[in-house]
Amino acid sequence: MRIEEVQLKGFGKYQDAVFRFAPGINLFFAPNEAGKSTLLHGMIAALYGMKRDYVKTTRYLPEYEKYRPWQPGPYETIITYQLAGRTYRLHRSLLKEREEARLFLDPEWTELTDVYQEDRRKERNFIEKHLGLSRSLFTDVTWIRREPLAAGEHLMPALMTDTQETSPIANKILADLERDLSAIGKKEKAENTLLGKATALLSQKEAELRQAEVVSQEMSQLSRQLADWESERVSLEQLRHRLLQKKAYWAKREEEWQKRWQLSHSVPDEEQWRWWEETSFSQEERVLHQQTHAALHRLQIAEESEHEPMAPSQDQEMLRRLQTDYEQGVALRRQWEDAHVRLAQLAATTRRSESREPHQGLGWVAWLWTGAVASAGIGVISWLFEQSSSSAAAFALTAVLAAVAWFFGRKRKGRNLVDSLPSAEMMRIQEELAFLDDRLGALLSQWQMPDWEAFVEYREQRQKQFQEREGRHTAERISRQEEANKLIREWGTAVRECLTREKQAWGLQDWQRECARAEEQLQEVRERIAKATGQMEAHEGISVAQSRAEYEEAQAGLARLLEKREALQLARDALVEAMAEWNRDVSPGVNRQASLVMEKISEGRYREVRLDPRDSFSVKVLEPWNQRVLEQEHCSTGTQDQLYFAQRMALFHHVSQQTEPLPLFLDDHFVHYDQRRLERALAYLEEVSEEHQIFLFSCTDRELLVWERMLSASQRHQAHPLAEILA
Incomplete structure (x- = not known):
């Protein structure tokens, strides 16, 4: 397997970074914190992703969060590698929310993603399918580190070979057996195993049955x-x-009862009295209506008999005439008094004119005119205060004094004033006074009254008598009305009492309780029927025969699964026993390889190295000078690093023989090597690089100084100054 290129679209500090590699040695040298480890982890993540191995559910590695992109962008890698003569291009999106892996075949970029089946975690492990190595096994074998193997217990199947050549079939068979047994499980209560699910299904079907x-x-x-x-x-x-029919009957009676109750608050007329008597519910009520009606009728007759048709009209007519004559007499007296005032004023005018003539003093004539004026003033004042007798006497005295003064004045002056204007006016006033006296006397004679004062007194007496009589009549009417109202109130109260007794006699409360009880019982029965019907409908699809058949099928399925587990265990035990036999043959080969590597890098100081497969391939070494076996942790730091190197290289060579040449990764592994050890180790890596691709990361230039001539002379190897790449 050879890695040609890796693109870190977003991984830690790298964003859109592209790295291309030589087929042999690739030396990356840069100071600490320059990104060497990030690049190495990015290459492994591009191949395998960021999830743990050997867990039933998805669990991410601790470095998942550590290498999230520092800048906004995708958490994504692309790696191109050669395997078995083919070139593959693997795209990975590492975000948990949009995790995705797609595999293409160069140069046509034919997508092969769906060719690889998903495992039980819904993942397609392309590299594991190619090499037969999980992520943990791949890093244990290809990444040389100063620490024990992470998956040593799973490494043995990967080292299976026969005595002649590599044989991955046994590895695959054992892995399949282990996977199937793990899938079936050991405990019946495990939720994620087939056995647990079959047991749970059986329990479920039993409960359903x-x-x-x-x-x-x-x-x-x-x-x-x-x-x-x-x-x-x-x-x-x-x-x-x-009950509803009965309810309609009682509703009608209730309506009629309410009508009678409302009418009992109003005063019936003659037609309503007849209605009350005709619709009485009892003899007691009928007698009540008749007695009350008769009593009201008697009161009405009594009121009509007290008011005769003529008497009220005669009294009223007499009072009207009396009031009319009184108003006429008041008007005549006002005219009579006005005439006297004018007469007094005329006399005063005449007196003033006489005073302007030559005269020796006013004399007794003047005193007469003065007295007349004073008497007229007293009469006016008396009339204003409604003292009619005093006013009349004063006005009479005024007339007498004025007449005497006029007569003697006329005689003394010796001239005739009859034809003069003041004398004519006085005569006319005298005639008017005489006419007013005649009319007032005629008015008083009609009522046979001697004077006006007697007439006024008579009028007041008659008005008082009429008012007293009307008051008595009004009081009697009010008394009769109050008595009638009392009768009506007592009648209404008695009627309502009768209505109440009548309604109580109906027994409506018993009927209403019966209606309520019937409705409650009917509702309860309906609810029970609805509930039972709903239960029957809900359980309509449940069949005892079907449930029993499903239960028996679940029993048979569990029995088959247990038989299969037993068979798988027998096959696995037989294969493990065969592997133990094989281990006696393969362990010497792995130990020889580790001893050969240790001899080369230690200049023959250590020649015997053993790896213990039962203890995660822990390393032991034999000291040649005292033949003492030492555990790895009892050696010096430099020797421990060399033993780790020999352990990884032995496993690396053995696994590569079964698959194909694998790449090798070293991250600052030679920090504790002295110069001679470093040169021997690098010389050994030069030999390995003839067949394998090597990635060596260093924070110093020691490796570069040793390999400088080799790197410059060969196109197969390349030095990568990481600082320059980042720049």
């Missing part, structure tokens, strides 16, 4: 119960129908 038998019994019982429940449901529905 028991469940089917229980269901069958339940179905038979449910069928009998359904018949009984159906009969009960029919009876209850008939009872419910009768």
Whole structure:
């Protein structure tokens, strides 16, 4: 196998990095942290991916997270390698979310992905199919490290050979046997093995059979119960129908009862009284209606008898006439008083005119006119305060004084004033006063009253009598109305009591409880029927015969699996026994190879090396000077490194003989070698590189100085200064 090229599309610090390799030695030298180990892990990841071996489920290596791309981009590799004369191109996407591996055959890039079957973890291990080596075995054999083998217990089948030539058939057979036995499993409770699944299936089928038998019994019982429940449901529905008919009757009676209850709060008219008497439910109620109606009728007759048709109209007419005459008399008296005021004013005017003539003092005439004016003022004031007698006396005195003053004044002056304007006006006022006195006297004579004061007193008496009579009548009407209202209230209360007793006599509560009980029983029966029907429908597809057949089939399957496991164990034990016989023949060859390598790189100091396959091929060496056998860990650091080198190279050569030349990887392995040991080891690697491809990673230039002439003289080998590549 030869690796031609690797592309790290995204792996750790590398992004879109391409590396091409020589068929012989490829020396990578650079300081620490330059990316040498990242490149080596990237090559192994490109070949095998990033998952662990020998686990039943997918488990990723610890370095999966370590080598995630440092920059945003794909976690992806592409590797091109030659194998058995063919060139393959393997693409890998390492992201867990989009993990994918595709294999192409150059130069046509024919895709071969589907040619390789998936294993039980849904993976296609292309390199493992090509070489017969898992990732762990490949790194144990091809990667020389200062540590024990990681998969030593799985390495023995890979070393199987006969005495003449390589024979991978035995390896494949043993691996297949182990895989089949692992798939079958040892414990019946293991969930991911065939034995565990078959046992679980048998338990499941047994439980299903028991469940089917229980269901069958339940179905038979449910069928009998359904018949009984159906009969009960029919009876209850008939009872419910009768109760519903009764409910309609009671609803009608309830409606009528509510109507009577509402009407008991209102006052019935004559037609409603007849309706109440005709629709009475009991004799007690009928007597109540009749008595109340009769009592109300008597009250109505009493009220009508107290109000005769003529009496109210005569009183009202008399009061109306009295009020009319009173208003007319008030108007006449107001006119009479106005006339007296004008007369007094005219007399005062006349007096002032006389005063302007030559006269020796006012004399007694002037005093008469002054008295008339004062009397008129007193009359006006009395009239304003509604003292009619005082007002009349004052106005009469005013008239007398004015007349006397006028008469004597006219005689004293010696001239006739009859035709003058003031005298004519006085006469007209006197005539008006006489006319007003006549009309007022006629009005008083109609009522046979001596004066106005008596008329006013008579009017007030008659009004008071009328008001008292009307008050008595109003009180009597109110009393009768209150009595009627009381009768109506008592009647309504009594009617409602009768209605309440009547409704209580119906027994509605018993009927309602019966209806509720019937509905509850019918609902319960329906629910039981629905539940039983649902259970029968849910278990409709369950068959005892079918469950028993599946249970027996599961039993037979488990028995066949146990027989197969026993046969596989016998075959494996026989093959292991044959391998033990073979091991006695193959171990000397592996030990000889390890001793040869150790002799070459130690200049013959150590010539006897043994690998113990029963202890992960641990290394022991024989000291030639004292013939003492030493464990590897008891040697010096440099010797330990040489023993690791001899161990890996012996296994490397032996496995390569069975497959084809494998590549060899060394990562700073010679750090603890002194110069002489280094030169001998590198000389041995030159021999190996004639047949195998070698990848050597170093943080120093010691290897380059030893190989400088060889690297420059041969096209088969190449030095890769990693710093320059990254630049």
